[in-house]
Amino acid sequence: METVHTLELKEVTKKMKGENVVNHLSFGVRKGEIFGLLGPNGAGKTTTIRMIVGLISMSGGEILVNGLDIRKNYEKAMEQIGAIVENPQMYDYLTGYKNLMQYARIMPGVTRERIDEVVKLVELEQAIHKKVKTYSLGMRQRLGVAQALLHRPSLLILDEPTNGLDPQGMHDLRNYLRLLADQGTSIVVSSHILAEMELMCDRVAVIQNGKLIRIDNVTNVTDQAxxxxxxxxxxxxxxxxxxxxxxxxxxxxxxxxxxxxxxxxxxxxxxxxxxxxxxxxxxxxxxxxxxKTLEERFLEMTGKGGDLNEVSVAGQ
Ligand SMILES: Nc1ncnc2c1ncn2[C@@H]1O[C@H](COP(=O)(O)OP(=O)(O)OP(=O)(O)O)[C@@H](O)[C@H]1O
Ligand SMILES: [Mg+2]
Missing domain, CATH: 3.30.70.100 (Alpha-Beta Plaits)
Known part of the structure; x- marks a missing residue:
């Protein structure tokens, strides 16, 4: 029997100003998997994510969320996605908790217990009753993840989630994403930092100029290469x-x-x-x-002097 991917992209294309900024992109994300989109600035990661979450339309191709075509079953498909794309909108003058309450009001079925549960997951218990304007970048990011998780999405999508996080913050993020994945949530994260993707993901899709270069299995890279x-x-x-x-x-x-x-x-x-x-x-x-590390494989695959060398391998 064919397995239904939590997320499937088939030949997805986005044309902007006459150019394919996303170019016939196809991949599938399995249940409980952490899947990375890796590519240099301008590769098309955010554009791809914006199409998946329905913020912009596709020029061609198909996106399926648990088998549902997002164009034909838009609302049903979106109910299954939680996402942070760009900066999540938060009310600075309200506490983190009140922000989550606001969001819960527009999301059916989110209880106070559920709010407490996600706050605990992202380890924001200490700060949740403080005003968001007093939050650090990392705390805001945790609140964003908490908000994205409130309605128990089966697919969580985070665009550049480690931006601005300190090493401890990155470590914590990795831990709670792994916890979620172990509970069956499928996760898509984007980054231009190879080392980060290697630590965080099960598989990594390398994207350049809107095209898929290849998909690498991170564990295989270290175990079987x-x-x-x-x-x-x-x-x-x-x-x-x-x-x-x-x-x-x-x-x-x-x-x-x-x-x-x-x-x-x-x-x-x-x-x-x-x-x-x-x-x-x-x-x-x-x-x-x-x-061989993923980094060595990556450099071998893209060749020295290739555009992909713009992808940072040293965490910059
Ligand atoms: N609204 C727009 N109009 C025209 N071109 C756009 C628009 N938005 C994005 N692009 C182009 O699409 C390409 C992909 O951009 P995108 O933001 O998806 O890249 P990215 O991989 O997310 O990069 P970054 O690592 O910088 O976030 C870029 O060449 C960008 O200039
Ligand atoms: Mg981007």
């Missing part, structure tokens, strides 16, 4: 390199300092290479496995 195996040797590294070229012609080995570096992905391969080296008389005094 090809590892670089560093053999620490005594003896001529160049001889060792030639030996490998002879016996493992499909492998490319690099020589650096005291190491011979080979890409390998099975323990059998690593064992075989080690055996060859030892049998040929090299003293192998260390074998280190260095898995």
């Amino acid at each position: 090809q590892a670089r195996v560093h053999f620490l040797l005594q003896g001529s590294l160049n001889d060792a390199k030639s030996l490998l070229a002879e016996h493992f012609p499909e492998k490319t080995a690099e020589v650096s300092d005291k190491e011979l570096i080979v890409e390998a992905n099975t323990t059998q391969e690593i064992g075989d290479i080690n055996k060859r080296l030892v049998e040929a008389g090299f003293l192998v005094y260390g074998i280190q496995l260095k898995k």
Whole structure:
């Protein structure tokens, strides 16, 4: 049976001033998954999110929320989404709690218990009865998430949620997003910061100029990606390199300092290479496995000098 994605985009396109700022974008977000949209400034992340939450229309394509076409079942689909796009509107002169009450009034079925529950989730209990104008950026952001969650959406969408958060704030955000995801909420977050997406998401869609470049599974990247195996040797590294070229012609080995570096992905391969080296008389005094990070994969995939290098990899 085909699984229904919480969110599905099919060939979604947005034309602005004659240009496709979102260009035939397709992806699906599974139940309980944290899905990242990663791309440099102007890639089309916010435009995509604005279409999903119905703030702007699509020029082409289809968006489904739990199988419902947002154009045909607009209200039903929107009931299932909670979102923060740009700065959520808050009444500064009211307390956080009163703000949530205001919102609850227009949302059917939101009880005081539910308000307390979301306040607890985003850890805003201490400040909830203070006026929003006294809130820090991080506290405002928590209040925004609380508001987006009040009606128990099955899909939570946050555009650049870590903007302006300190390390503790980011850590807390990651924790409560994971908690929500574990309870079955599907979450879409956008960012131009690779390292952040890697920590926060299960899968990351890389977007450039409105197009999907690829979707990467974050856990696979660290668990199953090809590892670089560093053999620490005594003896001529160049001889060792030639030996490998002879016996493992499909492998490319690099020589650096005291190491011979080979890409390998099975323990059998690593064992075989080690055996060859030892049998040929090299003293192998260390074998280190260095898995490729998402960052390395990302740079490999986009190529040095490509536009995607604008994406910050250092958290800037
Ligand atoms: N109202 C508009 N009219 C014309 N072009 C627009 C409009 N809004 C956005 N664009 C263009 O669409 C492209 C994508 O913008 P978008 O805001 O979706 O990017 P983004 O990925 O969210 O970037 P950022 O990381 O800066 O938030 C940009 O080239 C932008 O100039
Ligand atoms: Mg944006």
